Amino acid sequence: MNMSESTQLVPITVSVNGKTCQRQVEPRLLLVEFIRETLGLTGTHIGCDTSFCGACTVIVDGDAVKSCTMLAVQADGSEILTVEGLERDGVLHPLQQAFSSNHGLQCGYCTPGMLMSSLALLADNPNPTRKDIRKQLAGNICRCTGYQNIIKSIEAAASAMQED
Amino acid sequence: MYPAPFRYFRPGSLDQALTLLSELGESSRPLAGGQTLIPILKLRMDEPTDLVDIGRLPGLGSINIEDGIIHIGSLATHARIGRHAVAGMIPVLADCANGIADAQVRNRGTIGGSVSTADPSCDWPTLLHTLDADIVCQNAHGSRSVPIREFIADAYTTALGNAELVTGIRFKCPPENSGGSYIGFKKAAPAYPAAAAGIQITLAEGDVCSDVRLVLGAAGPRPVICGEAESILRGNTITRANLEKAAEAIIAESDPPSDIRGSSGFKRTMLHSLFMQAADIAINRARGNRVQGVHEYV
Numbered sequence: 001m002n003m004s005e006s007t008q009l010v011p012i013t014v015s016v017n018g019k020t021c022q023r024q025v026e027p028r029l030l031l032v033e034f035i036r037e038t039l040g041l042t043g044t045h046i047g048c049d050t051s052f053c054g055a056c057t058v059i060v061d062g063d064a065v066k067s068c069t070m071l072a073v074q075a076d077g078s079e080i081l082t083v084e085g086l087e088r089d090g091v092l093h094p095l096q097q098a099f100s101s102n103h104g105l106q107c108g109y110c111t112p113g114m115l116m117s118s119l120a121l122l123a124d125n126p127n128p129t130r131k132d133i134r135k136q137l138a139g140n141i142c143r144c145t146g147y148q149n150i151i152k153s154i155e156a157a158a159s160a161m162q163e164d
Numbered sequence: 165m166y167p168a169p170f171r172y173f174r175p176g177s178l179d180q181a182l183t184l185l186s187e188l189g190e191s192s193r194p195l196a197g198g199q200t201l202i203p204i205l206k207l208r209m210d211e212p213t214d215l216v217d218i219g220r221l222p223g224l225g226s227i228n229i230e231d232g233i234i235h236i237g238s239l240a241t242h243a244r245i246g247r248h249a250v251a252g253m254i255p256v257l258a259d260c261a262n263g264i265a266d267a268q269v270r271n272r273g274t275i276g277g278s279v280s281t282a283d284p285s286c287d288w289p290t291l292l293h294t295l296d297a298d299i300v301c302q303n304a305h306g307s308r309s310v311p312i313r314e315f316i317a318d319a320y321t322t323a324l325g326n327a328e329l330v331t332g333i334r335f336k337c338p339p340e341n342s343g344g345s346y347i348g349f350k351k352a353a354p355a356y357p358a359a360a361a362g363i364q365i366t367l368a369e370g371d372v373c374s375d376v377r378l379v380l381g382a383a384g385p386r387p388v389i390c391g392e393a394e395s396i397l398r399g400n401t402i403t404r405a406n407l408e409k410a411a412e413a414i415i416a417e418s419d420p421p422s423d424i425r426g427s428s429g430f431k432r433t434m435l436h437s438l439f440m441q442a443a444d445i446a447i448n449r450a451r452g453n454r455v456q457g458v459h460e461y462v
Binding site: 007008010026027028030049050051052054057063064065066069070073074076117120121135136138139140 | 166167168169170171172174198199202203205206215217219243265266267268269271272352353354355
């Protein structure tokens with residue numbers, strides 16, 4: 001390994017859930033590690049760590065991305081939304097409320113990714129069909145629920161958000 | 165942290181990036197969307213000393229059509245291509261783009277990364293063979309255009325030289341009496357296809373096939389152009405019997421490897437079905453019908 005003696009640190013500035021964060025990071029630091037370990041926001045989960053399961057899904061500049069497959073340095077200058085940014089003043093986001101009311105989770109491990117992925121869907125398509133929901137969630141794996149109640153939850157959230 | 169340490173550079177222009185890659189030499193890698201490179205780095209299957217982040221270089225993500233030529237910038241993401249007006253005009257582009265991996269990966273992964281990786285199962289290289297696309301490559305000394313069938317030399321091997329980048333993809337907009345389809349079979353959305361078939365067919369008066377390009381993906385080290393099957397269709401009227409004959413020729417021309425995604429025999433059976441389904445969609449489109457495409461075999 002032809003590395004210089006000292007590890008390179010790169011300054012990055014990101015907005016996370018509306019709060020500006022400036023840090024010096026090693027270039028090989030993954031975005032999910034930056035979120036969980038550097039910022040201490042452990043709501044974003046690491047599942048498979050191979051870009052398969054979607055538990056680490058966050059929103060970067062409006063797009064759902066797998067934060068285990070992005071470097072923190074690539075997010076420099078971006079606006080990031082994690083599951084912690086959904087609740088406002090102690091009130092659950094309609095998606096969180098719908099997952100709770102419709103039994104859209106069991107163990108809850110995949111739920112932060114499910115929520116962020118469905119948030120991106122509803123931003124683009126406020127009234128999705130079941131097919132649209134299934135297509136969007138194709139990159140989010142749940143080993144408990146069998147998905148039926150997750151889909152029901154997203155439909156319920158879509159209706160609730162349209163009524164608002 | 166899983167990747168081995170590397171130095172990171174984010175140049176502000178394509179020229180700077182090309183100069184930097186040339187100076188840093190063979191142990192450096194360009195980083196765009198990272199959807200292939202980052203998993204490789206995490207597994208330490210590659211340990212570059214330097215990464216040159218080209219992901220945000222201005223101008224390389226544009227998609228346009230000029231004088232009947234489609235140009236897709238190498239940094240255009242699958243998601244962006246799938247939503248673009250050009251994909252509305254050429255629906256096979258939407259079929260392919262919207263079926264790659266999952267929504268999250270499509271938001272980051274780029275067409276340039278897909279062709280540069282030249283994974284035998286990658287969707288874009290196979291589809292771009294059906295469109296006889298040219299790959300625009302650039303290094304610090306200038307740019308050149310390489311036909312895709314020369315660009316993809318072997319599995320994971322391209323015609324790209326050291327410190328040379330793919331900057332765009334170009335192909336002729338297919339005529340109105342031409343239709344395309346691309347279908348892959350995947351076990352799960354984020355997985356690579358086990359088998360894929362792409363077809364671009366042009367029909368003249370009386371449903372006669374005036375031109376056709378048939379290409380299989382994941383069926384060999386590089387996309388397989390089925391010349392024999394093409395010659396069965398070219399110049400002849402489209403009939404069920406001719407399509408069946410072409411499907412048989414495809415099976416004979418392909419040699420899919422047995423691997424974790426299925427046995428060779430299973431993949432041959434899949435290729436037969438994928439071809440028949442893709443041909444049906446492409447022929448309908450060539451006849452001027454609006455047909456909903458599917459990337460995934462159903």
